[in-house]
Amino acid sequence: MQDLKGAVAVVTGAGSGIGYALARGAQARGAKLVISDIREDALADAKAKLADGGEVLAMRGDVADAGDIEALASAAVDRFGKVNLLFNNAGVFASGVAWKTSLEEYEWVINVNQKSVIHGIRAFVPRMIAQGDPCHVTTISSGAGITVNPGFATYSMTKHAVLALTEALYLDLTAQGVGNIGVTVVMPGVIQSKIMFPEKTGPDAIQDELKSRLANPALGALEAFMRQAVDTGLPADALADLVYGAIARGDLYVLPNFTDDASQATAQGIGLGRARGENAYPRVMQALFSQLQQAPQ
Numbered sequence: 001m002q003d004l005k006g007a008v009a010v011v012t013g014a015g016s017g018i019g020y021a022l023a024r025g026a027q028a029r030g031a032k033l034v035i036s037d038i039r040e041d042a043l044a045d046a047k048a049k050l051a052d053g054g055e056v057l058a059m060r061g062d063v064a065d066a067g068d069i070e071a072l073a074s075a076a077v078d079r080f081g082k083v084n085l086l087f088n089n090a091g092v093f094a095s096g097v098a099w100k101t102s103l104e105e106y107e108w109v110i111n112v113n114q115k116s117v118i119h120g121i122r123a124f125v126p127r128m129i130a131q132g133d134p135c136h137v138t139t140i141s142s143g144a145g146i147t148v149n150p151g152f153a154t155y156s157m158t159k160h161a162v163l164a165l166t167e168a169l170y171l172d173l174t175a176q177g178v179g180n181i182g183v184t185v186v187m188p189g190v191i192q193s194k195i196m197f198p199e200k201t202g203p204d205a206i207q208d209e210l211k212s213r214l215a216n217p218a219l220g221a222l223e224a225f226m227r228q229a230v231d232t233g234l235p236a237d238a239l240a241d242l243v244y245g246a247i248a249r250g251d252l253y254v255l256p257n258f259t260d261d262a263s264q265a266t267a268q269g270i271g272l273g274r275a276r277g278e279n280a281y282p283r284v285m286q287a288l289f290s291q292l293q294q295a296p297q
């Protein structure tokens, strides 16, 4: 999809980070905006900042709730008559030990990261098919959608699922002869955002669990390393430019942080290991632990 002038773009999780940058990028390219977030205050701030750039409909919603996503799709069409771009962006990260993480926390991350994409596809794709004009669905998986780190049980599991579901969408659209909808899955490594603060949207019932995770030495070291990496990572606006380039070309994948040799070796080691039935993780873990030891505490 090359020309976004007059198109209607829907962005979930638009109150911060990547979602806000994607919304700004769509607007800069001439699209009308429908932005959503679970946090009213962040959504209101985003709407205020985007207000001068064009038409913006802001609607509070929880991506884990199928009803909220259906209402978002319906409101977008009511207001603008159509919807062309869906950014299934909202997501959460919190490290945890696989057997210590509560069922409530597992369910929270599954619902927000994974089921949200199911809800988005089910609510928006039928409308896009009925419209018949150029449309595009973008999902945000992660580098953790192709690799796994210790402490990443909830995150990697759900981001692997987002990658597989997006590939399934692409394949089904092709096999069913739907020619007007492009598909892109974004797999960022580290992008400047507020992703490292899950307390801001975590359910009340797991706030203590979220806070206590950093007291675990392995998780604390990992998160300290990640916070520093996110703070100095690729700016979200630069990622948005890469995403709009991919949408224009019809690329299925955007892999922004995997261009350096070490990241390539990790991703290829894990991918090839899976394909060959060889465990690449001892080598990957050794590299990770040596990075953690060098990280500022």
Ligand SMILES: NC(=O)c1ccc[n+]([C@@H]2O[C@H](COP(=O)([O-])OP(=O)(O)OC[C@H]3O[C@@H](n4cnc5c(N)ncnc54)[C@H](O)[C@@H]3O)[C@@H](O)[C@H]2O)c1
Pocket: 012, 013, 014, 015, 016, 017, 018, 019, 036, 037, 038, 039, 042, 061, 062, 063, 064, 089, 090, 091, 092, 093, 112, 140, 141, 142, 143, 187, 188, 189, 190, 191, 192, 193, 194, 195, 196, 201, 230, 233
């Ligand atoms: N920042 C990175 O390094 C990075 C790397 C890989 C993938 N990602 C993915 O990028 C996406 C955007 O994250 P970000 O880095 O901009 O983080 P962020 O925390 O800055 O922004 C996420 C936004 O989503 C909103 N949100 C959270 N739960 C929600 C829910 N249930 N319903 C609606 N909105 C909700 C938050 O309020 C927030 O405004 C996520 O899917 C994340 O997993 C980020």
